[in-house]
Amino acid sequence: MRDVTIRELMAGIQLDTGTTHQLRLIFPKLHVRLPIDPGLAEHWDDRIILTMDRKGTKTESVMTVKDDHVPGDAYVDLIFERLMPDARYTLAVHPGGDEPPHAIFEDRAYDELFSV
Numbered sequence: 001m002r003d004v005t006i007r008e009l010m011a012g013i014q015l016d017t018g019t020t021h022q023l024r025l026i027f028p029k030l031h032v033r034l035p036i037d038p039g040l041a042e043h044w045d046d047r048i049i050l051t052m053d054r055k056g057t058k059t060e061s062v063m064t065v066k067d068d069h070v071p072g073d074a075y076v077d078l079i080f081e082r083l084m085p086d087a088r089y090t091l092a093v094h095p096g097g098d099e100p101p102h103a104i105f106e107d108r109a110y111d112e113l114f115s116v
Helices: 006-011
Strands: 030-034 047-054 057-063 076-080 088-094 102-109
Touching: 030 047, 030 088, 047 076, 057 076
Parallel strands: none
Antiparallel strands: 030 076, 047 057, 047 088, 088 102
16 A cells, blocks of 8 residues: 555545545644633624734634634634644734734644644
8 A cells, every 4th residue: 555645635535445445634623712702792893813824825714703612601712724734823813993903822833733
């Protein structure tokens, strides 16, 4: 059997073994829990932005308190998907109004996001 590359696993491949195998590598999701109360009107314009910097190309994933995965508490729980192991990440909260954004973390490697 031949070696399988990460790119092949991400795309889904068939291995020639006499039987068809569908393999797919699933990257972890980043669960972010912030002390922002989605029930308060003052937070309804907040944007939480995860910026992925991959080889100089930046991509933003923007969420709001409406994307809260655990309703009913005083926290906003967000899940960011499609993270790439060869990228660096910055998470910032952009409050509504004239308040400046503030970073939760900056320029973190993929592995750092999942280390304890």
